Amino acid sequence: MQSRRDQVQAQSHLLGRLTAALVAGEPDGLETPHRRTTVGLLAGVLVAALVVGGFTLYGFFAPGxxxxxxxxxxxxxxxxxxxxxxxxxxxxxxxxxxxxxxxxxxxxxxxxxxxxxxxxxxxxxxxxxIVGAPDVLPTGGLAGARWTACAPSATDLAGTETTALTLAVAPAVDGTPLAADRAVLVRPTADPTAGYLIWNGHRFRLTAPWLPAVLGHDGPPVSVPAAWLDLIPAGADLGPVAVPGRGAAGPMVDGQPTRIGQLFTARPADGAERHYLLRRDGLARLTPLAYALLAADPATVAGYGGRAVVPTVLSPAALARLPLVARPPLAGELPAVAPTAAVRPAGLTWCLRFGADGRPQVVAARPVPAAGIVRGGVGVTRTAHTADAVAVAPGRGGLVVAGRAGQPGTGYHLVTDAGVKYPLAGAAVAERLGYPPAVATVVAPELIDLLPTGPALDPARVVG
Known part of the structure; x- marks a missing residue:
């Protein structure tokens, strides 16, 4: 009787004869059909190893x-x-x-x-x-990058308040925009006696110390760097209303004598109360803001003999008889009603976020953390308008040109993610660096001025 081993050997022998018949065409050959292939493979591997080893030794000992x-x-x-x-x-x-x-x-x-x-x-x-020239030329570009300038402040243990100006380029700085009916009262750190009202994307200089209380901004103003304040377009001065000929005798109104600079009130047919200022050329209708400024003006109070300023009621007949002055007493860009003082949320600071048109939008935001800020460098210079710290998104940067949206720019700069700008000698220099002038991003000059300045990039300076 056959054992299991005999059966396995018989099957192996049968498979071997079938393989020999298929490969060599001779099922009862004396040599295994795979022997020649195996020997050739081993010989080839040995020869290849010898060749590689020889070249390795040659490369190690032979000079370059x-x-x-x-x-x-x-x-x-x-x-x-x-x-x-x-x-x-x-x-x-x-x-x-x-x-x-x-x-x-x-x-x-x-x-x-x-x-x-x-x-x-x-x-x-x-x-x-050139000492201080960049070692990496950014390729991320600045098209669509959002520039945000913040004015964080801090108070030390002695109670001294310090302010700073930080600039973020490209990183997303989320913030809450200042509402249209809200305003911020600020003062430059270098001149605590000056005051500005920030409203509607403009700064309005306050020309009298009693104005904040009249405007409803009786809280302490926010200290900001002068360079941050200069980024906001200047509006008209906000101060006492000029009244030429104040105190001079005016016309008889409702049988009573009047004086230039006197305030009146009337209720036309629509029932709404309106205020007027008597001028030499007639009555000037007042906005609520203009009336508040005139009523609180020390010059007006003096005209009323130091007593409380109470407007005189005009009869419909007097209102119809007196000429109305077309020119308003306040500049048209000033608000009709004093905007409400904005409340800054805890932990946030006031920032200016610039859009593609270069106009700033006031937002309450959290400044860029110090860990994301790069300061200075070899050959970098600063001015009074340079930001204290600049943060640029890693890999972002490129060619910028100073100008306004829709207008041709002048002066090319290379901005790197180190937060430094490098003036270029011209458009040809930009080409040599790999930046066609056509791809330059137009940036407002005042924003470019915030960046610290590196050495000018000019081929003539490379060969010393």
Whole structure:
């Protein structure tokens, strides 16, 4: 009786004969059909290992001899140290940064990595480049980037308040816009006696110390840097209403003598109470704001003998007889009603968010955290208008031109994600750096001035 081992051996023998018949056409051959293939494979692997080992030993002991880098337009990077050179006039000239290399060679620049052995024996020359020029040219662009300037403040243990100006470019700074009927009373840190009312995207200078109380802004003003305040377009001065000839005798009204500068009130047929100012050329209708300014004006109070200013009631007949002055006593850009004082939420600060049209929108927002801010650098200069700290989204940056939306700009700058602007000598320089002038983003000049300034990028400055 056959055992299980005999059966397995018989099956293996049968499969071997079938394989030999298919591969070699001879089922009872003396050699295994796979033997030749196996021997050939092992021999090939052995030969390949010997060849690779030989080349490895040759490359290890033989000196480097690469010479492809010896051509104009090559930025040679030494593999072992990372040192960078420009091969010029048969010499290796160390280059300080990538921007300097692009300024010198333009788009012809080709980066070549070479071993130190291949550079052995080549003469070296003096370094080339502009100190402080960028080593990375950003490609993220600034098209559609939102610029936000904030004015955070802090009070130390001694009670001294300090303010700062921070600028965020491209990072999303969420905030609550200032409502149309709200305003913010601010004062520049450098001049605590001055006051400004921020409303409707403009700043209105207050020309009298009693104005905040009359406007309903009796709380302490917000201290802001003067550079932040200068970013807001200036509106008309907000102060006492000028009344030429104040105190002079006026016409008889309802059988009573009057004086220029006197205030009147009347109720026309619509039933709404209205206030008027008597001027030399007639009655001027007053907005609620204009009436409040006139009633609180010390000059008006003096005209009433120091007593409370109470407007005289006009009869319909007197209102119909007196001429109405078309020109309003206040500038048209001033509000008709004093805007309500805005309340800043805790932990937030007042910021200016600039849109594509370059106009600021006042928002209450949280400033960019200090961890996301890059300050200064080698060769970077600052002015009185430079922001204390600048944050640019990583990888963002590019070519900008100073100007307004819809208008041709002048003056090109390269802005990097380090928060620094680099003046360019012209449009041709932008081309050499890889930025066609047509792709430049138009940015308001006052925003560009907030960025610290790096060295001017000019090919003439690369070769010293």
């Amino acid at each position: 001899g690469a010479t492809a880098w010896r051509k104009a337009g090559s930025l040679v990077v030494e593999k072992e140290t990372g040192s960078r050179y420009l091969y010029l006039d048969g010499r290796l000239r160390p280059v300080l940064n990538y921007a300097s290399a692009r300024l010198l060679l333009g788009e012809e620049l080709a980066v070549v990595t070479v071993s130190a052995k291949s550079l052995r024996g080549v003469a070296h020359g003096q370094p080339l480049g």
